[in-house]
Amino acid sequence: HQVEQNGVRVMDTQCPFCSVQCKMQIIEERGAGESRPSYQVIPKPNAASEGRLCIKGMNAYQHVLTGERIEYPLLKKDGRFERVSWEEAYEAIVRRFTQLRSLYGQHSIGLYGGGSLTNESAYLLGKFARVGLRTKYIDYNGRFCMSAAASAGVKVFGMDRGLTNPLSDIERADCIILAGTNIAECQPTLMPYFTRAKEKGAFLIAIDPRETGTTRMADLHLRVRPGMDATLANGMLKVLLEEGLTDEAFIQNRTEGFAELKEHLDSLELAEIAELSGVPEGLIRKAAFAYGKASTGMIFTARGVEQQTDGHMAVRNFLNLILLTGKIGRPGCGYGAVTGQGNGQGGREHGQKADQLPGYRLIENPEDRAYVAGVWGIDPAELPGKGVSAYEMMQKVHEQEIRALFVMGSNPIVSNPNANFVEEGLKKLDFLVIADFLMSETAQLADLILPATAYLENTGTMTNLEGRVLLREASRPASGEAKHDWQILCDLASRLDRAAFFPFADAEEIFEELRLASRGGTADYYGITYDRLRQEEGVYWPCPEPGHPGAERLFEESFPLASRKAYLTPVENHLPKELISPDYPLFLTTGRVLTQYLTGVQTRRSPALAARDVESFVEIHPSTARKYRLEEGTLVAVASRRGEIYVRCRFSSDIREDTVFVPMHWGDTQNVNKITLDALDPTCRMPGFKVCAVHVTPFLLN
Numbered sequence: 001h002q003v004e005q006n007g008v009r010v011m012d013t014q015c016p017f018c019s020v021q022c023k024m025q026i027i028e029e030r031g032a033g034e035s036r037p038s039y040q041v042i043p044k045p046n047a048a049s050e051g052r053l054c055i056k057g058m059n060a061y062q063h064v065l066t067g068e069r070i071e072y073p074l075l076k077k078d079g080r081f082e083r084v085s086w087e088e089a090y091e092a093i094v095r096r097f098t099q100l101r102s103l104y105g106q107h108s109i110g111l112y113g114g115g116s117l118t119n120e121s122a123y124l125l126g127k128f129a130r131v132g133l134r135t136k137y138i139d140y141n142g143r144f145c146m147s148a149a150a151s152a153g154v155k156v157f158g159m160d161r162g163l164t165n166p167l168s169d170i171e172r173a174d175c176i177i178l179a180g181t182n183i184a185e186c187q188p189t190l191m192p193y194f195t196r197a198k199e200k201g202a203f204l205i206a207i208d209p210r211e212t213g214t215t216r217m218a219d220l221h222l223r224v225r226p227g228m229d230a231t232l233a234n235g236m237l238k239v240l241l242e243e244g245l246t247d248e249a250f251i252q253n254r255t256e257g258f259a260e261l262k263e264h265l266d267s268l269e270l271a272e273i274a275e276l277s278g279v280p281e282g283l284i285r286k287a288a289f290a291y292g293k294a295s296t297g298m299i300f301t302a303r304g305v306e307q308q309t310d311g312h313m314a315v316r317n318f319l320n321l322i323l324l325t326g327k328i329g330r331p332g333c334g335y336g337a338v339t340g341q342g343n344g345q346g347g348r349e350h351g352q353k354a355d356q357l358p359g360y361r362l363i364e365n366p367e368d369r370a371y372v373a374g375v376w377g378i379d380p381a382e383l384p385g386k387g388v389s390a391y392e393m394m395q396k397v398h399e400q401e402i403r404a405l406f407v408m409g410s411n412p413i414v415s416n417p418n419a420n421f422v423e424e425g426l427k428k429l430d431f432l433v434i435a436d437f438l439m440s441e442t443a444q445l446a447d448l449i450l451p452a453t454a455y456l457e458n459t460g461t462m463t464n465l466e467g468r469v470l471l472r473e474a475s476r477p478a479s480g481e482a483k484h485d486w487q488i489l490c491d492l493a494s495r496l497d498r499a500a501f502f503p504f505a506d507a508e509e510i511f512e513e514l515r516l517a518s519r520g521g522t523a524d525y526y527g528i529t530y531d532r533l534r535q536e537e538g539v540y541w542p543c544p545e546p547g548h549p550g551a552e553r554l555f556e557e558s559f560p561l562a563s564r565k566a567y568l569t570p571v572e573n574h575l576p577k578e579l580i581s582p583d584y585p586l587f588l589t590t591g592r593v594l595t596q597y598l599t600g601v602q603t604r605r606s607p608a609l610a611a612r613d614v615e616s617f618v619e620i621h622p623s624t625a626r627k628y629r630l631e632e633g634t635l636v637a638v639a640s641r642r643g644e645i646y647v648r649c650r651f652s653s654d655i656r657e658d659t660v661f662v663p664m665h666w667g668d669t670q671n672v673n674k675i676t677l678d679a680l681d682p683t684c685r686m687p688g689f690k691v692c693a694v695h696v697t698p699f700l701l702n
């Protein structure tokens with residue numbers, strides 16, 4: 001995956017950013033007498049991206065190759081980072097962790113991972129927590145990405161895989177609902193799947209409080225009030241039922257719970273749903289008829305529906321739509337949770353979550369514990385129990401129950417809600433260690449920073465949004481003294497006298513153990529090998545045996561639940577946890593922009609991407625702006641009950657008059673999560689990022 005000749009290096013790789021995992025070739029050329037190399041990026045076809053790259057992918061080499069990398073371990077002494085050797089860095093970690101564990105117990109150390117880590121690193125981080133440190137406190141930033149859809153999929157279908165169908169099924173759908181997903185900016189290379197579906201006659205419905213590149217493609221845009229997606233789905237369900245647009249045979253043969261759902265829907269009033277959701281009754285009917293009458297259809301949800309304090313139930317209500325109409329388990333019929341992070345799918349399957357072990361096994365299930373303990377060669381009684389979710393870990397940090405935190409590939413100070421609270425907590429830590437390849441806002445607070453390799457330098461598997469496992473091989477040497485994430489974990493384990501459990505010489509050896517640990521679990525990778533991935537265009541899980549082709553389309557005959565049937569569930573018309581008031585009269589919703597990824601640590605360092613979006617902004621309707629005496633392009637303060645940020649005002653009639661939008665990619669005084677709501681969904685512990693109450697005022701310097 002790397003060819004080097006006459007000053008030209010050719011690197012075959014995948015874009016590190018979103019869950020499509022587009023394939024590309026980067027050519028680095030250093031001309032005679034030139035101090036800096038030049039780069040050329042060539043999109044390469046793979047099954048998901050079909051040879052496309054978006055602007056992020058085209059520039060994904062810049063943040064890795066053009067300086068600003070953390071190249072050596074850095075230890076903070078007297079408030080300043082100083083270069084130290086790896087041995088000094090490891091010695092500091094072992095000394096501090098050992099002290100804290102003897103003073104406060106084994107659970108005084110927490111680990112915090114990320115959805116951009118390879119499967120191998122995510123797997124090993126989970127094992128390192130449970131076997132290396134024997135702490136129950138581990139979770140990761142994917143809690144903020146997929147937890148609502150994941151928990152809903154498990155409850156309703158018995159399995160959580162982002163897409164139940166291959167992407168190629170999209171153009172076989174006659175009606176497509178895109179709920180709270182802005183594919184045009186978040187996964188741009190998927191757009192042709194939808195435009196092709198439209199060319200073949202599909203009717204597209206978009207649900208979003210804002211008009212975006214995605215909603216502009218739709219035939220019908222339902223401009224829902226933030227936080228009212230579940231209620232809107234109730235309206236559509238009611239119409240389907242009343243108009244006889246349901247699939248009786250499917251309901252009878254393949255679902256449970258219909259009577260309770262019907263009773264619940266009978267008790268609701270469509271007029272009230274229209275009032276609550278902000279979507280007129282006629283449009284709710286139109287959407288329900290389009291989806292109900294179509295012979296095939298797919299529904300996609302993303303963070304707009306999921307990042308709610310009722311995100312779990314909101315997703316379940318969209319799954320109710322699928323089940324009532326029997327639109328699953330056939331070509332062109334299915335569900336997709338559109339994963340945001342590069343390895344948002346695989347990152348959640350192998351034990352980074354507080355409640356899970358590899359293969360989606362449950363840490364509280366005795367059989368699951370016994371199986372994984374057997375693979376790891378430990379007594380099941382040694383395995384710690386269930387910890388807490390990502391934001392709850394930050395609360396434990398604040399309460400000083402967690403005294404040291406090890407963060408790998410994540411920037412929690414910007415990605416957690418109520419970020420001022422999170423920052424205060426992190427400052428109380430006795431020891432904060434960050435493993436990353438670029439300096440982040442969280443790394444600035446660290447006591448110790450460990451330089452990690454970037455995507456061009458390490459080998460590992462990534463699982464895309466379809467559940468297709470892809471191998472990305474290293475295409476250049478490590479920068480400076482950087483080490484792979486898994487190497488860091490193995491080195492630390494050996495210094496903690498746990499070397500016997502971490503004997504890995506490369507990523508493939510870790511994958512071999514992951515295969516075994518996932519065997520028989522829901523996310524079963526046993527039939528997948530590196531050799532196979534080198535020969536095939538990725539392999540779908542579950543893949544239980546080496547000769548198995550991988551499951552491209554799920555639930556064709558049954559659901560993996562005891563009854564083999566899926567669950568229909570009544571869902572209440574929940575209101576958001578924080579409502580607007582005279583003091584905070586506007587809803588705030590958050591999201592992404594085309595050029596940026598997650599907290600922007602990588603994309604803000606890419607000159608080409610940063611030049612397109614140099615700073616954050618607040619999008620506000622011109623009528624609303626006039627009401628609050630705001631001028632376009634000026635700095636404004638956006639304040640909630642938790643804090644205040646300062647961003648430039650951007651007028652747009654694309655947004656509802658009662659709502660403002662701020663993107664999530666900037667830190668410090670532009671960090672929108674300083675003001676977002678930290679109330680959590682009761683089931684999946686997803687914070688309510690997508691709606692809180694704010695006021696916007698001109699920013700006046702004293």
Ligand code: SF4
Pocket residue numbers: 015016017018019020021022049052053054055056057058186187188189190
């Ligand atoms: Fe592809 Fe996503 Fe990268 Fe864009 S950001 S090139 S869509 S993987």
